[in-house]
Structures are given as C-alpha cells and as structure tokens.
Amino acid sequence: VANAMTIIRERHVQAQIACDRRVLAVYKQHPDLARLDQAIRTSKATLLLETLESRGAKPDRRRLNALEKEKEAYLQANKLPPDYDEPKPYCSRCNDTGLYEGAHCFCLLELLYPERSKRANLDRYPKMSFEAYTDRFYSDKAMMDKVVRMCHAYVDTFSKNSKNLLFYGPPGTGKTFMAVSIAKAIASKGFSVFFVTITEMLDVMDECRVIARSFSPDDQRRRRLFDQKKALRGSEFLVIDELGVEPLGPNTI
Numbered sequence: 001v002a003n004a005m006t007i008i009r010e011r012h013v014q015a016q017i018a019c020d021r022r023v024l025a026v027y028k029q030h031p032d033l034a035r036l037d038q039a040i041r042t043s044k045a046t047l048l049l050e051t052l053e054s055r056g057a058k059p060d061r062r063r064l065n066a067l068e069k070e071k072e073a074y075l076q077a078n079k080l081p082p083d084y085d086e087p088k089p090y091c092s093r094c095n096d097t098g099l100y101e102g103a104h105c106f107c108l109l110e111l112l113y114p115e116r117s118k119r120a121n122l123d124r125y126p127k128m129s130f131e132a133y134t135d136r137f138y139s140d141k142a143m144m145d146k147v148v149r150m151c152h153a154y155v156d157t158f159s160k161n162s163k164n165l166l167f168y169g170p171p172g173t174g175k176t177f178m179a180v181s182i183a184k185a186i187a188s189k190g191f192s193v194f195f196v197t198i199t200e201m202l203d204v205m206d207e208c209r210v211i212a213r214s215f216s217p218d219d220q221r222r223r224r225l226f227d228q229k230k231a232l233r234g235s236e237f238l239v240i241d242e243l244g245v246e247p248l249g250p251n252t253i
Contacts, residue, residue, distance in 0.1 A: 113187060133181065204225060
C-alpha cells in the first residue's frame with residue numbers, strides 16, 4: 001500500500017507542476033490575464049483582512065465581483081477555458097487522493113493488484129482471466145456462455161456475505177479457468193483473495209500439526225505457516241482447487 005500511495009502522491013505533484021507550467025505559458029501569451037489574476041488575489045486577501053478586523057460585518061465585495069466579471073469576459077473573448085489554472089489529475093474520480101467515498105479508488109486498486117495477485121497465488125496463471133476467455137475449446141458453447149454470464153454476475157454482486165461456488169466436472173472443462181478468472185476480478189475490486197490447491201492446504205494442516213508437537217520449532221517455518229494460515233482463514237474469497245483428488249490421510253474424509 002505504501003508504494004502505491006507514493007505513486008498516487010507523485011501523480012498529484014506532477015499534475016500540479018504541469019498546471020504551473022500551463023499557467024505560465026498562458027500568462028506569457030496573455031499578460032493582461034496575469035494582471036487580472038494578481039488583482040483578484042490581492043482583492044481576496046484584502047477582503048479576508050477586512051472580515052477579520054470588522055468582527056463579522058460584511059465587507060464590500062464590489063471590486064472583487066467586478067474583477068471576476070472582467071476575467072470571465074476576457075476568457076470568453078480569447079477562447080480560454082475557465083479551468084486553465086486548475087490541475088488536471090491523473091484520476092478525476094478521486095483527484096489523485098487514492099480514496100473515493102471513503103474507500104480505495106479504482107486507480108489505487110489498479111496499483112495494488114499486482115502485489116495482491118502475487119500474494120494470492122494468482123500469478124501462477126497469467127493467461128487465465130475473463131478477458132482471455134474463448135469458447136472455441138468447448139463443444140457445448142451455449143452451456144459455457146451461460147456459465148460465463150453466471151460468473152460475471154457473481155463478481156458484479158460479490159460481497160463478504162456472498163454464497164460459495166462449486167465447480168465440478170471432468171478434467172479440461174474450465175473449472176480452474178473460471179475460478180481463477182473470478183478470483184482475479186474480485187481481487188481487482190479490492191477484496192482479499194487467496195488461491196490454493198487442496199493438496200497445498202492439507203500440507204499446511206500437516207505442517208501445523210508437526211509444529212504443534214515440536215519442542216523447538218523453526219521460527220522461519222512457523223512464521224511462514226502463520227502467514228499461510230492467515231491467508232486461508234482471513235481471505236474474503238478463498239479458492240480451493242483440485243478438490244476431490246487429494247490422497248487419503250488424517251485430514252481427509
């Protein structure tokens with residue numbers, strides 16, 4: 001998150017620098033506009049002082065109003081945009097703050113996604129996504145079209161209270177592809193996601209059992225297991241792949 005926010009702040013700074021350069025270029029071509037802006041700033045500062053000194057009495061705004069009308073007429077006459085002196089943010093939705101309506105903006109989520117994808121094990125499948133889907137490998141295209149629509153609907157309405165999904169069928173029918181595509185789409189919306197095969201999950205359970213019985217467990221191994229358990233138990237969307245192919249053992253039924 002820290003690296004992503006650094007990029008967001010750099011975007012904000014770059015937008016302000018670009019704005020300052022644009023204003024200087026406009027002033028060079030339109031010195032009268034530069035004088036008007038300076039007069040408006042001076043008038044606003046004077047009004048502020050008068051307001052503080054008058055203890056609540058309304059100051060005379062006639063000069064400021066006249067200057068602002070003169071500026072508006074100048075901009076129109078010279079076909080200049082009224083926002084020439086405002087920064088143009090990289091993201092107009094959050095104005096390069098990274099936050100929108102109290103939550104992470106899409107621009108921040110886009111920056112966070114690569115690292116989140118790696119932590120979620122989704123980087124194992126770089127070629128799997130809804131965008132990469134094609135029905136040319138399936139004989140029942142109508143059925144796959146229905147499945148894909150259902151998957152998109154699940155993503156669009158996903159919340160922490162969403163129900164589980166179960167994909168079943170013979171090998172090569174797209175179960176892992178759809179599960180990964182859903183996981184990537186949900187991760188891109190800012191939810192925590194974790195992808196694991198059933199064999200990997202059972203290995204974690206076995207290792208936890210061994211660590212619990214050990215008198216002097218390895219700290220590095222214990223921390224790794226703790227992170228894996230945290231991902232398994234704390235993810236808002238957990239994908240367990242290859243369910244049903246696990247070998248019989250103490251963790252299987």
